[in-house]
Amino acid sequence: MEQQSVSNTACEAEFSEKRGEHRRRVLKSGTFLFNKGYASYDCTIRNLTDTGAMVEMGETTGIPQQFDFRMDNETPVPARLVWRTNSRIGIQFKH
Numbered sequence: 001m002e003q004q005s006v007s008n009t010a011c012e013a014e015f016s017e018k019r020g021e022h023r024r025r026v027l028k029s030g031t032f033l034f035n036k037g038y039a040s041y042d043c044t045i046r047n048l049t050d051t052g053a054m055v056e057m058g059e060t061t062g063i064p065q066q067f068d069f070r071m072d073n074e075t076p077v078p079a080r081l082v083w084r085t086n087s088r089i090g091i092q093f094k095h
Contacts, residue, residue: 022049023047023048023049023054024047024048024049025046025047026045026046026047026048027044027045027046028044028045028048028071028072029042029043029044029045029071029072029073030042030043030044030045030053030055030069030070030071030072031043031069031070031076032063032067032068032069033067033068033069033070033076034064034066034067034068037068041057041062041063042057043055043056043057043089044056044057045071046088050093051092051093051095052079052082052090052091052092052093053069053071053090053091053093054088054089054090054091055088055089055091056087056088057087057088057089058087059086059087060084060085060086060087060088060089063081063084063089064081065080065081066078066079066080066081067079067080067081069091069093077093077094077095078093078094079091079092079093079094080092080094
């Protein structure tokens with residue numbers, strides 16, 4: 001039984017949060033803006049920190065590495081792409 005406890009602890013450590021900040025689960029609208037504001041893609045913000053967000057959208061291939069990002073019609077902030085899958089993108093804000 002003690003070995004199971006050690007192995008469970010090892011698994012928990014392997015899957016523990018690697019970010020320095022706590023992510024807040026949210027359901028907000030967002031917009032990627034690029035090409036000097038002539039191009040945009042809407043998305044749904046799924047979690048958020050002070051320094052970044054994870055967003056969900058139908059297709060992620062059209063999103064460039066650098067862009068402005070607007071949440072809930074607030075003032076856009078510069079941001080960059082950190083990672084992507086077919087339907088999700090991790091972004092980092094450049095404050």
